[in-house]
Amino acid sequence: MVVGSSAGFAGSASAVGACANPSGTYTGAVSWGQRLVDPQRLWPLSRGEGQVVAVIGTGVDAQNAQFAPGQVLGGPGTAPSDCDGRGTIAAGVVAAQPSGDTTFVGVAPGAKLLPLQYLDPAASGGGDPGALAAAMNTALDRGAGVLLIAVPAAADSPALDAAVSRARSRGAVVVSAAAATQQGARTYPTAVSGVLAVGSTNQSGAPVQTEGGDYLGLAAPGADLVSTSAGAGGTVAHRWPVTDPGLAAAYVAGVAALVRAAHPDLTGDQVVTRLTLTAARPATGAHDPRLGWGVVDAYAAVSSTLPASVAGPGASVAPVALPAVVPAPAAPTPxxxxxxxxxxxxxxxxxxxxxxxxxxxxxxxxxxxxxxxxxx
Structure with a gap:
């Protein structure tokens, strides 16, 4: 479905003029990315209830029956339709409901989705950074705690930087896909400080996207996957196989919603720290320019016992005196x-x-x- 565009982005096939259509209803084996994240294992701990995830890019087709009634929010500025299809794919990864019609399911089905379109539906690649900044501010005004930039912009701007700063001051988590496919290119706000930049991996764990740098925070499944499709017409419908950087960012955004629901006292920056600290490290054990601190480990991110103030990976911290180790008391003898x-x-x-x-x-x-x- 997804092909490279001349703008250096992973673009949608709908960019050539036709709206996205489903491949059908997926009934095959659970995709490798869904097995890796394993959302059902997390649901006894968190389903993402009370969280609003803004899906910013091309809109979301609210008529796909794998979204619950009222789950895709309406109101001023929202886009409950999606000719392009990338927003609906990302939204399904975040929060599609379990269904007896398919083996596909979203990460955080308890979360609400706020669909926002900032791209010109006829354009390919990334859109205007000013329009993206406006969409981010709308998301914050509507109470979104996780902002998923499914389709980032091709350039930065002061307005976009200000929107990122405002999101952090509000305690929101901004998750943005590393989508550039040309050597040395960057996407925004992916490369902006304070954003959780997400790279894509294939089933072997190799990075998919070309974009990389020290700003990459995490990686997640982004190739040969399944998700919900636009153009469903009220049915449970999907696209597969899909390779799209928005999928990887959506997996991380879904896990972020689970973490926020399970640990409501954490700030946005603390959620990001938890996600990066618990990631499955690259083979080198160090930061990788295209995989960040490793592949997201959803269960560890939700269930680990970590101090809220713990420093993130790679942070410089002053040495502290360690407390004396006191052995646990022996179990009483029956x-x-x-x-x-x-x-x-x-x-x-x-x-x-x-x-x-x-x-x-x-x-x-x-x-x-x-x-x-x-x-x-």
Whole structure:
């Protein structure tokens, strides 16, 4: 479905003039990306309830029946339709509902989706950064705690930087796909400080996108996957196989919604720290320019016990004195085992006493029972 565009982005086939259409209803084996994230394992801990995820890019087709009634929010500035198709693909990864018609499901089905379109539907590649900044501000005004930039812009702007700063001051998490396919190119706000920039991997764990740098935070599945399709006409419908950087960013945004629901006291920056600290590290163990700090580990991100103030990977922190390690108390001995325990303890005492007698006797014989000069 997704092909490279002359703008250096991963673009949609709909950019050539026709609206996106479903491949059908997916009933095959669970895709490798969904198996890796394993959302069902997380749902006893968090389903993303109470979270609003803004899907910013091309809109979302709210008529796909794998979105629950009322899950795709309407109102001023929203775009509940999606000719391009990329927004609907990203939205499904974030929060598509379980359905008996398909093996595909979203990461955080308890979350609400706020669909925002900033791109010209007839254009390919990334759109205007000023329009993207306006969409981000709309998302913040509507209470979104996670801003998913499914289709980033081709250039930066002061307005876009200001929107990122405002999001951080509001405690929101901005997740943006690394979408550039030309060597040395960057996307925005992906490359802006304070944004969780996400790279894409294939099933072997290799990076898919060309874009890279020290600003990459995480990687997630982004190639040969399944998700919801625009143009569903009220049915449960999908596109597959899909390769799109928006998929990887959507997986991370879904996990961010789970973390926010499970740990509501965390700030946006603390959520990002938790996601990067718990990631499955690259083979080198160090930061990778196209994989960031590793592939998202959804279960570890939600379930790990971490101090809210813990520093992120690679941060320079002053050394601190470590507390003394106090061994855990031994488990109490059951009453029925007390006689045996007493006998065992008595045996140890007798053995120690016997050893002491033998040692004393041997020392006395060596010295002809005379005291040493040191009185021992």
């Amino acid at each position: 009453a029925s085992d007390l006689p045996a325990a007493a006998l065992a303890l008595g045996g140890v005492v007798l053995a120690a006493a016997a050893g002491l007698v033998v040692a004393t006797t041997r020392r006395g014989r060596r010295r002809s029972w005379r005291a040493s000069r040191f009185g021992s």
